[in-house]
Amino acid sequence: MPIDSKRIIELTSSLPITSNEKGIIATFGVYVTINYNEFFFKLVSRVINMLDNSMGHALEQRLYDAVLECAYHTFHGARSSMDWRDLILPMIQTPEDEIHALVALTNIFGIGYVEVEELIPGEKLVTRVRNAYDPGRYLEEYGPQPRGRCYMLNACTASYMDLVYAAQYPNGMGTFTSTEVLCRSMGHPACKFVAEPKQSR
Amino acid sequence: MAPALKFDSDHNTIEFNGSLVSLHCHHYNCGLLKTIEEVPLVDGHAVIIESAAEEFFVNFKQYLSRELEGVSADRALHEASELYRFMGFGRIDLSGLTAQGGMAYADSSYYVTAWLAKYGRRVTPVCYFTCGFIAGILGAIFDVPPHTYEVTETQCIIMGHDENCEFIVSKKRNAD
Numbered sequence: 615m616p617i618d619s620k621r622i623i624e625l626t627s628s629l630p631i632t633s634n635e636k637g638i639i640a641t642f643g644v645y646v647t648i649n650y651n652e653f654f655f656k657l658v659s660r661v662i663n664m665l666d667n668s669m670g671h672a673l674e675q676r677l678y679d680a681v682l683e684c685a686y687h688t689f690h691g692a693r694s695s696m697d698w699r700d701l702i703l704p705m706i707q708t709p710e711d712e713i714h715a716l717v718a719l720t721n722i723f724g725i726g727y728v729e730v731e732e733l734i735p736g737e738k739l740v741t742r743v744r745n746a747y748d749p750g751r752y753l754e755e756y757g758p759q760p761r762g763r764c765y766m767l768n769a770c771t772a773s774y775m776d777l778v779y780a781a782q783y784p785n786g787m788g789t790f791t792s793t794e795v796l797c798r799s800m801g802h803p804a805c806k807f808v809a810e811p812k813q814s815r
Numbered sequence: 816m817a818p819a820l821k822f823d824s825d826h827n828t829i830e831f832n833g834s835l836v837s838l839h840c841h842h843y844n845c846g847l848l849k850t851i852e853e854v855p856l857v858d859g860h861a862v863i864i865e866s867a868a869e870e871f872f873v874n875f876k877q878y879l880s881r882e883l884e885g886v887s888a889d890r891a892l893h894e895a896s897e898l899y900r901f902m903g904f905g906r907i908d909l910s911g912l913t914a915q916g917g918m919a920y921a922d923s924s925y926y927v928t929a930w931l932a933k934y935g936r937r938v939t940p941v942c943y944f945t946c947g948f949i950a951g952i953l954g955a956i957f958d959v960p961p962h963t964y965e966v967t968e969t970q971c972i973i974m975g976h977d978e979n980c981e982f983i984v985s986k987k988r989n990a991d
Contacts, residue, residue, distance in 0.1 A: 620824075623824060623827065624824065627822045627824065628822075631820065631838065633900055633901060633902075633903050635906075636905065636906050636922075636923035637899065637900035637901075637903060637904060637905040637906040637907075637923050637925070638903060638905065638923060638925060638928055639903035642840075644840035644841055644842065645840065645841040645903070645925065645928055645929045645932060646838050646839065646840055646841075646903055647838070647839055647844060647902060647903040647904060647925055648820065648829075648831065648836050648837075648838055648901070648902040648903055649836060649837065649839060649902065650831075650834055650835070650836055650870045650874060651834075651835045651836060651837055652834070652835075652870055653866050653867060653870045654837075654847075656865075656866040656869065656870070657847075657851065657862055657863060657866040658847075658851075660862050660865075660866065661851055661854060661857055661859060661862055664854075664857050665854070665857070669854075673850065673854060676846075676850045677846070677847065677850055679846070680842065680843050680845075680846025680847055680849075680850060681843055681846075683842040683843075683846060684839065684840050684842035684843035684846065687840070687842055688840045688842070721827040722822065722827070722838075723829075723837055723838045723839075724827075724828055724829035724835065724836055724837035724838060725837050726827065727826055727827040727828075728827075745826055745827075745828070747835060747837075766843075
């Protein structure tokens, strides 16, 4: 495996993230903010707690879709950038390498320590996240949860497969879908996500 | 203020002034706002403002006590606008605010820029997060709870106001 994930994280985490004179951060073809993890947890968990189970589930599905768009476009922007061309592309020889590189890149955004657990080319990707912020906070605030709460990392897992194995950008989004099969908010030791082609589910 | 993000490569987390933060793009930030504001029977805007107010209250208060103890309110307001700019939310003039409230003006807004890029114009204001930011930092500066202040965006660039988003700030009736 020629991909050195640690090296990718080291290289990309040192790229400057700075706002311009007008306070706008534009990078990888998207507008970015730096925001407190606790803000997102409070906002989403409070709204979910105002809803019944089915509406809460529908809300999380919409948030999954929002993240899928975010991840699909942002990761494509990243892999099209000069930085990627200079620093990462020389390591990539196969589509599977690209999956590993995109997963490594995800680690610089502050949303958790993401690793590939299993990859079957074009068919299945399993990722594992040991320290996502929200599940720990759900446990603290609300106790064990009835289902996984990590819509963000769930959607990211599908997006890697969409970008690498589905139709060429921008036509492949939603080809794969991901399911959170383990979540720390449910008492599991880590969160685990399985992405597979949508029609196979 | 000399803000800096600290990346922890053992955990792949980012710390900013002692709190964990993450980076998110306009597809997610706007998708989140749209999703929350479209939830039926829930005042999503109020939850956004409340959550933002609480977070900026806690974090800015901590920053003031650690790095800027004893500075004037004017200096603290300036530092708050620098923080807002650093975090990528835009450029905001908070100099018209006092402990009683006042007006704030943003000539650049992340949510306006981001929403225009993703969805185009809209007929209602979009800077709810900024309302919470203002309430939170005022609470921190004047040492009152974050929900003391009512902040309303009375003009938003996204609605066609050319120069500024405008925010009117007052103390809630039951605040004193």
